[in-house]
Amino acid sequence: MNWTAKLIKRGGESRIAIYFEKNQDWIDRIKQQEGSRWSQTLGVWHLPDTFENRMLFQIVETPIKLPSTEGIAQIEKFKCWLLSRRYSDSTITTYTEALKTFLTFYNDKTVAEINNDDVIRYNNEYILNNNLSASYQNQIVNAVKLFFSTIRETKIEIEKIHRPKREKTLPNVLSKEEVKLILNAHSNLKHKTMLSLIYSCGLRCGELLALQPVHIDSKRNLVLLKSAKGKKDRITPLSPKILEMLRDYYKVFKPTTYLFEGQIPGSPYDSRSLQLVLKQALKKVGIQKPVTLHWLRHSFATHLLESGTDLRYIQELLGHNSSRTTEIYTHVSTKSIRQIKSPFDDL
Known part of the structure; x- marks a missing residue:
């Protein structure tokens, strides 16, 4: 082969x-x-x-760099520190991998010798030279600041480590017509229910896949999200139409541990498989946009805003810590913009 x-x-x-x-x-x-x-x-x-x-796979054109022996020990120590403070598995993975990249770059220096100038040089020579994103750089900053806050003797001045300038990007939003096409694209009840629940409740992908049957409160028409992002519980309203869909789904698939399970009973549905479900829906209805599952969450928030829902309630439903995070949806809502008459019409 x-x-x-x-x-x-x-x-x-x-x-x-x-x-x-x-x-x-x-x-x-x-x-x-x-x-x-x-x-x-x-x-x-x-x-x-x-x-x-x-x-x-016989890739030998460039020697691979690894952290120093001290660096490997420090990464493991940092991981234990994160575990003891009950950071989420995804955060622990993100932070330890980011720190590993940083300490690999400086595998010829002791951790105590690394200073603020080294952070700047890393940004210029590694992140910028490799055209890595500002969000990735921000992850590195988070990991480095948190790591050095756990070490007593260091040359790093944590408060002087600067972050990249935040990119002013707007969330991607679909029209209600596009959302309807996507949600109706699949005849498979399981696929249709998963996508519909993400949009109708504004869920993150991980939140959907962590749901258990007991988290659906059919008496009060609520969905309970346990230990969502930031280890916070929250509730979101459950549409009566979605509840009927969930009842039909439950009769057919009879989930045990998780509401949406993979091929192995008792295991959660795979996030990559769910992304593929969405891609198949887009292909069926001929939508060419690079839609992701998070677009459905953005669309949920924007459509609520356009229908007159108070921003404070949207913040609660999305689980945002800061109202500033939720306010970004005011920039993509077209309700007020469409009422503005262009001066071109008066020419």
């Missing part, structure tokens, strides 16, 4: 892409590799950029 491998960047992370003619045996072998992922955009399987994977 002929194959080629090369280094690629995905989400600010170095990965090893494996190119080969479609072969189920090879696909099964790739799937068994730890950290393997499928890129729908690139149409390729890719693996973590590790020494073992470089050797396995």
Whole structure:
């Protein structure tokens, strides 16, 4: 079987892409590799950029850098510190991987020698040179600041570490007509119910997949979201139409542990599979926009605002800590803008 491998960047992370003619045996072998992922955009399987994977797939053109022995020990210590404070699994992974990248860059220096100038040099020589995003840089800043706050003797002045200038991007929003097309695209009841529940309640993907049957309060028409982002519980109203859909779904699929389970009973539905469900819906209805599951959440908030719902209630429903986060939807709501008459009409 002929194959080629090369280094690629995905989400600010170095990965090893494996190119080969479609072969189920090879696909099964790739799937068994730890950290393997499928890129729908690139149409390729890719693996973590590790020494073992470089050797396995014969990538030797550039030597791989690893953290120093001290760096590895500090990363593990930082991970234990995060665990003891009950940070979420996703946050722990994000912060430790970000710190690993930073300490790898300075694997020739002791942690005590790293100073604020080194942070600036890392930003310029690694992040900017590799065209990595401002959001990725912000993750690095979060991890570095938190890490050095746990160390007593250091040259780092935490309060002087600057963040990248925030990009003023607007959330992507679909029209109600587009949402209706997407939600009605699937005849599969499970797929249709998952997408409909995300939009109708403004859920994050992880929040949907963490739902259990007991979190649906059919008596009060509420959905209870347990330990959502920021380890906060919150409730959101449940549409009577969605409740009927959920009842039909429950009769057919009879979930046990999670409301939406994967192929293995008792295990949650896979987030990547849910993204694929959405992509299939877009293809069926001919929508060319690069829609993600989060677009449905943005659309939920914007449509509520346009229908006259108070911004404070939308903030509660979305689980935002700050009203400033929710206020961004005022910039994409078209209700007031459409009432403005263009001077062109008077020419």
